[in-house]
Amino acid sequence: MSGLTRLGWTALSLALLVAAWQIAAWLAASRLLPGPAAVVEALHRAAEDGALFRNIGVTLARVAASFALAMALGSALGVLLGRRPALDRVVGPWVVVLLNLPALVIIILCYVWFGLTEVAAITAVAVNKIPNVAVTLREGAGALSRDLDEMAQLYRLGRWTRLRHVVLPQLAPFFAAAARSGLALTWKIVLVVELLGRSNGVGFELQTAFQLFDVAMVLAYALAFTAVVQAIELGVLQPWERRAARWRR
Amino acid sequence: MISLQLAINHKRFPAATGSPERTLYRDFTLDVAAGTTVALLGPSGLGKTTLLNIVAGLDTDFEGAVRFSPKAPRFGYAFQNPRLLPWRTVLENVLLAAGRGTEARARELLTQAGLGAALEAYPERLSLGQQRRVGLIRALAAEPDVLLLDEPLASLDAQTAARLEAMLARQLEARPATVLLVTHDRTEAGRLARRIVTLDGPPVRIAADDPA
Numbered sequence: 001m002s003g004l005t006r007l008g009w010t011a012l013s014l015a016l017l018v019a020a021w022q023i024a025a026w027l028a029a030s031r032l033l034p035g036p037a038a039v040v041e042a043l044h045r046a047a048e049d050g051a052l053f054r055n056i057g058v059t060l061a062r063v064a065a066s067f068a069l070a071m072a073l074g075s076a077l078g079v080l081l082g083r084r085p086a087l088d089r090v091v092g093p094w095v096v097v098l099l100n101l102p103a104l105v106i107i108i109l110c111y112v113w114f115g116l117t118e119v120a121a122i123t124a125v126a127v128n129k130i131p132n133v134a135v136t137l138r139e140g141a142g143a144l145s146r147d148l149d150e151m152a153q154l155y156r157l158g159r160w161t162r163l164r165h166v167v168l169p170q171l172a173p174f175f176a177a178a179a180r181s182g183l184a185l186t187w188k189i190v191l192v193v194e195l196l197g198r199s200n201g202v203g204f205e206l207q208t209a210f211q212l213f214d215v216a217m218v219l220a221y222a223l224a225f226t227a228v229v230q231a232i233e234l235g236v237l238q239p240w241e242r243r244a245a246r247w248r249r
Numbered sequence: 250m251i252s253l254q255l256a257i258n259h260k261r262f263p264a265a266t267g268s269p270e271r272t273l274y275r276d277f278t279l280d281v282a283a284g285t286t287v288a289l290l291g292p293s294g295l296g297k298t299t300l301l302n303i304v305a306g307l308d309t310d311f312e313g314a315v316r317f318s319p320k321a322p323r324f325g326y327a328f329q330n331p332r333l334l335p336w337r338t339v340l341e342n343v344l345l346a347a348g349r350g351t352e353a354r355a356r357e358l359l360t361q362a363g364l365g366a367a368l369e370a371y372p373e374r375l376s377l378g379q380q381r382r383v384g385l386i387r388a389l390a391a392e393p394d395v396l397l398l399d400e401p402l403a404s405l406d407a408q409t410a411a412r413l414e415a416m417l418a419r420q421l422e423a424r425p426a427t428v429l430l431v432t433h434d435r436t437e438a439g440r441l442a443r444r445i446v447t448l449d450g451p452p453v454r455i456a457a458d459d460p461a
Contacts, residue, residue, distance in 0.1 A: 147328075147330065147332045148332060148334065150307045150332070151326075151328070151332040151346075153306075153307065154305055154306075154307060154324050154326050155324070155345070155346040155387075155391060156323075157345065157346075161345065165334060165337060165345055166334065169334070169336040247335055247336040247337075247371040247373065248335075248373065
C-alpha cells in the first residue's frame with residue numbers, strides 16, 4: 001500500500017469517527033455530549049487566551065523530564081540486571097513488585113512524602129515507568145551476543161568503541177520498544193499527577209472542566225494533547241526507529 | 250615474529266551444560282615456530298575450533314598454558330561463523346578491527362577478494378560465503394602476528410577459493426605471520442601450509458606431523 005493511499009484511508013476512518021460522533025451528539029442533544037462544532041469552539045476559546053498552549057507546554061515539559069529520567073535510570077538498571085544475574089536474583093523481585101504497584105499509589109506516596117511539588121510530580125511519573133524500562137532493557141542486555149563480544153575482545157576494541165559499535169546497536173531495538181510504550185504511559189500518568197497535585201497543565205485543566213461539567217473543554221484538551229503526542233510519535237520516534245534499523249534486510 | 254607453544258593438560262567439553270562431559274584434550278602439546286603456517290586436519294567435531302579459541306584467549310576454561318614469544322601477539326581470526334557487526338557496512342567492519350589509517354589497504358584487500366562492489370553494503374545483504382570472505386579480510390587487515398583460520402575457504406566455489414588462496418599466500422609472503430589453518434582439504438593444506446598436523450581422537454592427539 002502506498003503512503004498516499006494509507007493516508008487517504010486514515011483520513012476516511014477519522015472522518016467516519018467524527019460523523020458518528022456528530023450523529024450521537026444530535027441524538028443525545030445534551031451538553032454532556034457536545035458535538036464536534038462545540039468542541040472546536042471550546043478549542044478556539046482555550047487557544048485565544050493562550051491557556052491551551054501554556055498548559056500543553058507545561059505538561060510536555062513534565063512528560064519530557066520524567067520520560068528522560070525514567071529512560072536513563074531504567075536503562076542503567078536494566079542493563080546492570082541483565083549483565084549481573086546474581087544481582088538480578090536479589091533486585092529482580094523488587095522490580096516485579098514495583099511493576100505491579102498501581103500508579104495512583106506511587107503518586108499519592110510521592111505527594112505525601114515530598115509535598116505537592118514539581119519534584120514529587122516528576123519523581124512519581126518516573127518511578128511508575130522505571131520498572132517497565134528496566135525489564136525491557138534487562139532482556140536486551142541478557143541477549144547480547146557472546147560471539148560479537150569475543151570478536152571485540154580478539155581485535156582489542158577499546159571500551160568506547162565496543163560500547164558504540166557492538167553493545168548499543170544491540171540494545172537499540174529494546175530501547176526503542178521501551179521508549180514507545182514509555183511515552184504512551186508517561187503522558188497518561190502525568191495527567192493524573194497534574195490532576196491530583198499541580199495547579200497547571202492539561203491534567204489540572206481537565207479537572208477544572210470536570211468540576212464545571214464542561215465536557216466540550218475536556219474533549220478539546222484531550223484532542224489537542226493527543227494530536228501533539230501523535231506528532232511526536234510520527235516526527236521523532238518513527239524516523240529514529242527507521243534510522244536505527246536501516247541495516248536490516 | 251611470534252612463536253607459539255600450546256600445552257593443554259586437560260580440557261573438558263561441554264563444560265557447563267547438562268549433557269555428559271567428555272575429555273576433549275589430555276596432555277596435548279603443539280609448538281609452532283615463528284612465521285610458520287601449520288594446517289590442522291581432522292574429522293569435524295573433534296575440537297579444532299576449540300583449539301583455535303584457546304590460542305586466541307577466547308576459551309580459558311582449560312588446564313594448561315598458551316605461550317607466545319617474544320611478546321603477546323596481535324591476532325587475526327577468520328571465524329567459521331563470520332561474526333560481523335550487522336549494523337556496520339562491510340568496509341566499516343574491516344576498519345574497526347584494522348584500526349586507523351588502514352582504509353586504503355582494507356579497500357584493496359576487499360576488492361582483491363571480489364568484494365569491491367559490496368564495500369558499503371550491510372552484511373545481511375551478502376551471502377554467507379561473502380560474509381565469510383569479509384571475515385577473512387578483516388583478519389588479514391588487522392595485520393596479525395598470529396592468524397587463525399577456521400575453514401576459511403569452505404563453502405566457496407572453486408574459482409573464488411583459488412583466488413582467495415592465491416591472495417592469502419601473497420599476503421603472508423608480504424607480511425609473514427604465524428598461522429594456524431583448520432581445514433578438511435588436504436590439497437589446500439598442502440598448498441598453503443609448511444607443516445601438516447593430522448589430529449584424531451578424542452581425546453585429541455597428533456596422529457601425524459609432516460612437512461607439507
